Amino acid sequence: MRYRRVKDVMTQEVVRTGRETSFKQVARLLSEHRVSGLPVVDDARNVVGVISETDLLEHQAQREEWHGRGHVRLPRLTRAARTAAAKARAGTAEQLMTRPAVTATPEQYVTEAARAMREHRVERLPVVDDEDHLVGIVTRGDLLRVFLRADEELRRDVLDQVTRGLGVPRYAVDVTVDAGVVTLRGHLERREDVALAAQIAAHVDGAVAVTNRLTHRPDTVRAHRVGGPSGHM
Structure with a gap:
């Protein structure tokens, strides 16, 4: 078998969630399906973001940090700090997710997907079709299968x-x-x-x-x- 394109190594049955899914529900999905991340989709199955275990852990860490500081005027903070503060208050998938999502297409070469992961420092790529509908997901582990x-x-x-x-x-x-x-x-x-x-x-x-x-x-x-x-x- 030749693993040359994303469609050859991707997982088609994708664990995903919607914008309004709660923090606890997201954590439950990750735990029950034993995955470290999942795409967030809208009603048309278009990928609008990605949530990883890191996002959930940052939420908890930032929440403790920002609660300890008390009230802070957000407009005076840097963009990164405002993002962190928003994560601390996040209660839904839309507020937790990282956007925009870095995606791949089924016809992309495996090497192109690997390069995208490296450049954007992500561990998974939702795979979308020509209409940006979610059709699969590819992880670093999937890409490494070519060496097996x-x-x-x-x-x-x-x-x-x-x-x-x-x-x-x-x-x-x-x-x-x-x-x-x-x-x-x-x-x-x-x-x-x-x-x-x-x-x-x-x-x-x-x-x-x-x-x-x-x-x-x-x-x-x-x-x-x-x-x-x-x-x-």
Whole structure:
């Protein structure tokens, strides 16, 4: 199996909640379904935000902190402080959630989803269709599944994609895989195909690293054409 797009690794049965769900109900959903976060949707199933365990914990921590300070004039606070104060007073999912939600689409590559998670420092992405309706959710754990492929399965996939990508017979390239590390051996006609083979292999889902031991035919013909034969006056 090839895990190349979000639709291949996402969970379709999504635990979600509405805007008006109470703090306790949100906490109960997280506990009962053993998830660390869930999307908040409106009546049309459009994702309007995401709630995580961190949001709930911040609510409790900020509540104690702000109650200890007594009354504070919010307009004089920084934006971050006003957000924290609002979280402390939050009682519904809409008030607790982080917005806007960072989402993915089913056709996105797994690598793109992983990059979005890293850039936005989130652990899950609600997956939405062309109309922004919730159709699934993908987590960091889902994305890491690509590295759980058996070595033999990965070897066959790399061999298939490299030989088809280069347009060469399968016997031209030897592929071995050990713990996800791909090693390429063989002899190719063109220098540029050696580098291209490594690039193709590196982009196969599950490849941890690529060791390129391919060789190529000496480019004597090209060198001769560049230099050209010596002429006579």
